[in-house]
Amino acid sequence: MNGKMMVSYKILCKSDVNNEILIQELLSNEKIAKVIKSEYAKGLRNVVLGTTFKESIVTIETLKDVHSFEAQKDDFADLLVLAEEDAANKKLLKKDCNRVELVDIETL
Incomplete structure (x- = not known):
């Protein structure tokens, strides 16, 4: 050739890091849910986090x-x-x- x-x-x-996390696992973590709620739903009560696509993946890599x-x-x-x-x-x-x-x- x-x-x-x-x-x-x-x-x-x-x-090096190469992890995959399902979005559902991420949202079920109390610490992460609390941070999301405090950032995007300040002062609101009875807020529930959810997702339409439960199979979505978040990747963490170097x-x-x-x-x-x-x-x-x-x-x-x-x-x-x-x-x-x-x-x-x-x-x-x-x-x-x-x-x-x-x-x-x-x-x-």
């Missing part, structure tokens, strides 16, 4: 910078290794941040 690809990746750390590099299409099978090498060359890998996750592969 001829041509190039733009490969995007991010560095993963041991302390914000990461996305890094990228160009590779030949022939190197498709080795993209993860090439991403790790690129991160090492850019000195992005550290003690607790030593893993790479591919985010996007785009043909040029």
Whole structure:
């Protein structure tokens, strides 16, 4: 194959957070419900929180910078290794941040 690809990746750390919480679970938490009521229903009594879509998900994840590099299409099978090498060359890998996750592969 001829041509190039733009490969995007991010560095993963041991302390990264990636949680999903159902909106129903969130609203059933008393502390969260109290904060929402005090912010949006100040001075009102007998207020109940609810949702139409009980399967809605709130995600909590660590914000990461996305890094990228160009590779030949022939190197498709080795993209993860090439991403790790690129991160090492850019000195992005550290003690607790030593893993790479591919985010996007785009043909040029």
